[in-house]
Amino acid sequence: MMTISNGFAFARRTGHVLFVGIATVLLAACAHPISIEPKNVPERGTDLSPKKVAYVMSSADRQKQYISEGGGGDRVTYYPYRDFERGLRAALFSVYADVTAVASSSDKAALRDANAAYIFIPEITTSSSSPSALTWPPTNFGFYLSVDVLDAGTLPIAKLRVSGNGTAEWGEFKHDFGLAGRRAVEDAARALVDEIRRNERLR
Structure with missing residues (x-):
């Protein structure tokens, strides 16, 4: 899995900004765009915690x-943070x-306005293939989802790791x-609910 930002970071390290930057853009242009936004997401629970929470998702994340x-030697391109946000x-x-979205865990005013007991910060990696x-x-x-969870004082209290897998013919x-990506995202969203409910510190 490659991201556009990773391509430019590599370029800066090696000094070949122009060459790698152009190559990365061409790679994206040659890939087929898909959406992996979920259609079936976890439903509102009946036994809710009274707490309010926030998740971190910036405009840069969504982009x-x-x-x-x-398959066939081709690649696909997508926006996992933007597409996963509905599931998250x-x-x-x-x-x-x-639940409130905030752009940064360092935005004290936004967190104060949200009255968030916990702040969830997702990090996403993906894989895909076809024979x-x-x-x-x-x-x-x-x-693959890794989520750092902070308390109201922005101190770390938990790290959640879940994964989702999807197949389609x-x-x-x-x-x-x-479709395979959409199913993987839906699977990860369900797994995240289970992981949160299992963690006594997050109740």
């Missing part, structure tokens, strides 16, 4: 573009009374090329 493998928000809403030599959409997709994804 992070990832590139990973598809629904997962938190299924556990807590209220097909004839079709480009991925048939296997992995969505041609008969399923011929009208929804990101």
Whole structure:
């Protein structure tokens, strides 16, 4: 999995900013765009914690573009933070009374306004593949989520790690090329709910 930002970071380290920057942009241009935004998300729970929480998602996060493998030697491109945000928000809403998005964990005013007991900071990695030599959409997709959880004083209290896996075959994804990724995101959102509920410090 490669991100556009990783490409430029590598370029800065090696001194070949122009060459690697152009190569990275061309790589993205040659990849097929897909959406992995979930359609089925965790439902609002009946046994909610009365606490309010926040999650960190900046505009820069939403613009992070990832590139990973598809089938037939092709690649796919997508925006995992932007696409996962609906699943993340629904997962938190299924556990807590209220959920607010903030751009940074250092934005004290926003956190104070949100009255957040916990702050969830997601980090996403992905993988995708397909054994097909004839079709480009991925048939296997992995969505790996690491979440740092801070308390109201922005001190770390937990680190959650969950993953989601999705598969799809041609008969399923011929009208929804990101289906395997969408299923992986939905799986990860459900796993996040379970992980939060298992953690006594987050009740």
